[in-house]
Amino acid sequence: MNNKHHFYFHHIEVKDSLVHGKGIFASIDIPEEETILLIEGDVIDGNECERREEEENNVYIFWNGDDCYIDTNNSEKIKYVNHDCDPNCYVDEWDTSTLQLVALRDIKAGEELTIDYGYEEIYENCNCHTCQAKKAV
Numbered sequence: 376m377n378n379k380h381h382f383y384f385h386h387i388e389v390k391d392s393l394v395h396g397k398g399i400f401a402s403i404d405i406p407e408e409e410t411i412l413l414i415e416g417d418v419i420d421g422n423e424c425e426r427r428e429e430e431e432n433n434v435y436i437f438w439n440g441d442d443c444y445i446d447t448n449n450s451e452k453i454k455y456v457n458h459d460c461d462p463n464c465y466v467d468e469w470d471t472s473t474l475q476l477v478a479l480r481d482i483k484a485g486e487e488l489t490i491d492y493g494y495e496e497i498y499e500n501c502n503c504h505t506c507q508a509k510k511a512v
């Protein structure tokens with residue numbers, strides 16, 4: 376873990392989520408376009424990614440472009456980020472072995488941080504905050 380780049384790491388809490396299992400929550404306001412934390416872990420290729428997903432049921436792997444993936448299974452916080460179809464965060468490049476979580480809009484203290492996982496299966500039977508709100512109407 377690179378200690379020079381904490382950003383909002385210490386202001387992110389892991390708590391039970393209404394969406395799915397645990398989630399990560401902001402404990403202070405975070406302005407739009409701020410880097411919230413860095414996404415670090417084992418850097419692996421596509422074959423190893425597939426193996427870990429299938430054999431270890433690992434769902435904590437982020438794609439980092441081309442044949443490069445980051446396994447965040449040993450991370451304290453980012454592994455718990457949940458999906459939302461209308462998320463308040465997005466994932467962007469940082470360097471070849473690191474991604475960053477960025478605020479897509481102003482986030483208020485207490486809000487759950489979410490990203491769009493962006494793969495087809497997630498949109499079927501989606502139970503995210505946004506889809507729950509739509510069903511409630």
Ligand SMILES: [Zn+2]
Pocket residue numbers: 459460461501502503504505506
């Ligand atoms: Zn949804």
